[in-house]
Amino acid sequence: MIDKVEKLCMSCGACYNTCPESTISMEYDEKGFYTPKVNYDNCIECRSCIDVCAAIDYKSTNNDQPLVYAIAAEDNIRKNSTSGGFFPVIAKYVLENNGYVCGVAWNNKWKAEHIIIDKIEDLPKLQYSKYVQSDTNDVFMRIRDLLLDNKLVLFSGAPCQCAGLYKFLVKKYDNLITVDFLCAGNPSPKVWKDYLEENFDISKITDINFRAKYDDWNKGTYEAVDNINYGYILENGVKKPIGAYYDAFLKYRLYHAECLQCKYKFIPRPADFTMGDFWHFKDNKKYDSKNGLSVVLVNNSKAENILPKLKDEFVIYDKINLKGQWWKVEIGDWDKRTRERIEFFKHYGKSKSVTRLIESSVGRKYDVALLTMFNIMNYGSALVAYAVNQMIESLGYTVLMIDKDINGVDYNKTDNRSMQFAKKKYNISKYYKNNESTFELNKIVDTFVVGSDTMWWDTEWAYDYAYLDFVESSKRKIAFTTSFAHDTPAMDYNAQIRRKYLFSRFDYISTREESGVKVLKEMFGVDSISFYDPTLMVEKDIFDKLAEESDKTDSDFVFAYMLDLTPEKEEAAKYVADKLNAKLKIISNMRYKGKSKYIDENNISIEDFVYYCKNAKFIITDSFHGICFSVIYERPFLAIVNAWRGFARYKRFEEMKLKSQIIDSVEKVYEYKDFNLQIDFTTAKEKIEEERPKVYKWLSNALSTPLEKVSESDLLYDYIYQKHLSYSQGILKRFLG
Incomplete structure (x- = not known):
């Protein structure tokens, strides 16, 4: 039945209005749109709902070259209209002819719904735009009854609603006039509803106006987001800005997926008339009006007969030619689907705050900023960043990935696979150069998390940035499974003293290695806890989904992932593949440009990397995260310890009873007895399952526990840091211009 075409549904309500047994109800779907739900206990399978569904089958018979007019009513009418005042003029015409007008009004809960009026004094209820999907409830049935009673009826709605009404009515009625509008989406x-309830006392709202005309109609969109002169919610007698919701509306974040590839955005249109803002008038000074201007499409002969009867009500009534320029009224083939919209609805219903979710979708505010190496050319760094991001988001928080160039090497490289992946998956801050302060992020973020991975590896990333020096003392500061890389950090005395204080500002600290707990206590005087790497803590299915996004189909291969590839390691990998009578798929780090006898492709995508880990017959690696993914997918493996990158990280695998798979030299690959031997991952699985709930509980507490009062020394630090920053920026401005 009709609920089987849910993805195509535009919520017009025709099926609800037509069902002879009243078995269909219009309910919210998981994204909060109206969608039909069928009570199959009472359904007689008459298929009436299918027959009236415009989403399944609708074709307009209107003109494919409609007449177009620039129209403006008297100033006193335009003052109380969204644009040029066409709708109140035609509505008044119908009402004065003893007709009925159906349009969208706010109800007492500030829900947009279609109502039918027959009195001129009720017309203001239908004026002004309501930027939300409306509930048509039972108006189609009521309109049919009025039409059958020979009453004149005007229906105003979105193009899909007009199409739905026509499908419901089956036949054309001479006494029905329809008006659709230039609709970007609902x-x-x-x-x-959720946004209003979070931010306002609904019982005290007395007016909502998305498009108030203060001094200039031209400023009635983006200026209305935070300026109460152009858009407001009147609560308890005080005008308040609509804010983030309006911003997200303008940026196409909150629309139904079908809206953004709408089949009604073309010509011919469904309704008799199409109306909308006529913004593109600058080529004619006559139309340069601060009071508003409408564009009106006259879509058929009925409309051509009606419009001249209204001519005297307009101060501007000019026929214009838009042939080949339909883009000027946003008619045509455009697609406004965005990653941010997809991410918004992925998390909607799971986030702790719909407001913060909306704010993050438009870059206004975020719950958490994550400092990690998601942007460098390293598969392990990219995937552990993804794991942490997913863990935090699963707890209901919005996340901003801080795009700081900490190694000065990878940024702006067109072949940076990590950034290609990141742009598909994350909210990302603006780019910060190596020496550029991220202090401004305090304005839009409440909590800062550093980790995971080797963010505290001092010989590689010797910056106080990773110790959250730029974060204000009033903000939450968390280290999550962050690593020093080595058992003993290579810090000079001055760095130790600075970081001892910076660590004291943290609210929660966890490290990836047990040795990190000892370092933090003995060198810096702070308590901490250690956990397994986040790639092992998230559910495997998040990586399965990445593997599914790969287009690779290889099978029966040995996967060799060598961060620091040498000819000796390469020959050892070939030896393993030959022993298993399998193909060799070998890759190095993303930056690898050296000569190789066996690499047939390098710098593969993140998704391809996961595919190879998941489907390998055997994995040989010198990478810590190469081992992690061997464990995740229970692949037989050998790992060559990479001493330069640190021994400490490998010790956690010993307690998983995997020590025999970790060797300290390439030569020992040739001493390995049986590459077909199945590795017992039972202990590893048990350890991981035991630790996972502890990690999530710790992280949840770290993100939610109320903070202590800021100390005087911390306030002094904030003052000095800001003074230093202002001074540094002043110096740079002087010398760099």
């Missing part, structure tokens, strides 16, 4: 009504 936001989720449940998101609107």
Whole structure:
């Protein structure tokens, strides 16, 4: 039945209105849009709902070259209209002819719904735009009854609603006039409801106006986001900005997926008339009006007969030619689907705050900023960053990935696979150069998390940035499974003293290695706890989904992942593949440009990397995360310890009873007895399952526990840091201009 075409549904309500047994109800779907739900206990399978569904089958018979007019009513009418005042003029015409007008009004809960009026004094209820999907409830049935009673009816709605009404009515009625509008899309009504309830006392709201005309109609969109002169919610007598919801509406974040590839955005249009803002008038000074201007499409002969009857009500009534320029009124083939919209609805219903989710979708505010090496050319770094991001988001928080160039090597490289992956998956800050302060992020983020991976490896990333020096003392500061890389950090005395204080500012600290706990206590005087790497803590299915996104189909291969590839390691990998009578798939770090006898492709995508780990017959690696993914997918493996990158990280695998698979030299590959031997991952699985809930509980507490009062020394630090920053920026400005 009709609920089987849910993905195509535009919520017009035709099926609800037509069902002879009243078995269909319009309910919120998981994204908060109205969608039909069928009570199959009472359904007689008459298929009436399918027959009236415009989403399944609808074709307009209107003109494919409609007449177009620039129209403006008298100033006193335009003052109370969204644009040029076409709708109140045609509505008044219908009402004065003893007709009925159906349009969208706010109800007492500030829900947008279609109502029918027959009195001129009720017309203001239908004026002004309501930027949310409306509930058509039972108006189609009521309109049919009025039409059958020979009453004149005007229906105003989105193009899909007009199409739905026509499908419901089956036949054309001479006494029906329809007006659709130039529609970019309809936001989720449940998101609107949630946003209002989070930010306002609904019982004290007396007016909502998305497009108030203060001094200039031209400023009635983006200026209305935070400026109460152009858009507001009147609560308890005080005008308040609509804020983030309006911003997200304008940036296409809250729309139904079908809206963004709408089949009604073309010509011919469904309704008799199409109306909308006529923004593109600058080529004619006559139309340069601060009071508003409408564009009106006259889509058929019925409309051509009606419009001249209204001519005297307009101060501007000019026929214009838009042939080949339909983009000027946003008609045509455009697609506004965005990653941010997809991410918003992926997390909607799971986030702790719909407001913060909306804010993050438009880059206004975030719950958490994550400092990690998601942007460098390293598969392990990219995937552990993804794991942490997913863990935090699963707890209901919005996350901003801080794009700081900590190694000065990878940024802006077109072949940076990590950044290609990141742009598909994350909210990302603006780019910060190596020596550029991220202090401004305090304005838009509440909590800062550093980790995981080797962010405290001092010989590689010798910056106080990784110790959150730029974060204000009033903000939450967390280290999550962050690593020093080595058992003993290579820090000079001055760095130790600075970081001892910086560590004291942290609210929660966890490290990846047990040795890190000892270092933090003995060198810096702070308590901490150690956990397994986050790639082992998330559920495997998040990586399975990445593997599914790969287009690789290889099978029966040995996967060799060598961060620091040498000819000796390469020959050892070939030896393993030959022993297993399998193909060799070998890759090095993303930056590898050396000569190789066996690499047929390098710098593969993150998704391809996961695919190879998941499907390998055997894995040989010198990478810590190469071992992690061998464990995740229970692949037989050998790991050659990479001493330069640190022995400490490998010790956690000993307690998983995997020590025999970790060797300290390439030569020992040739001493390995049986590459077909199946490794027992039972202990590893048990350890991981035992630790996972502890990690999530710790992280949840770290993100939610109320903070202690800021100390005087911390306030002094904030003052000095800001003074130093201001001074440094002043110096740079003087010398760099």
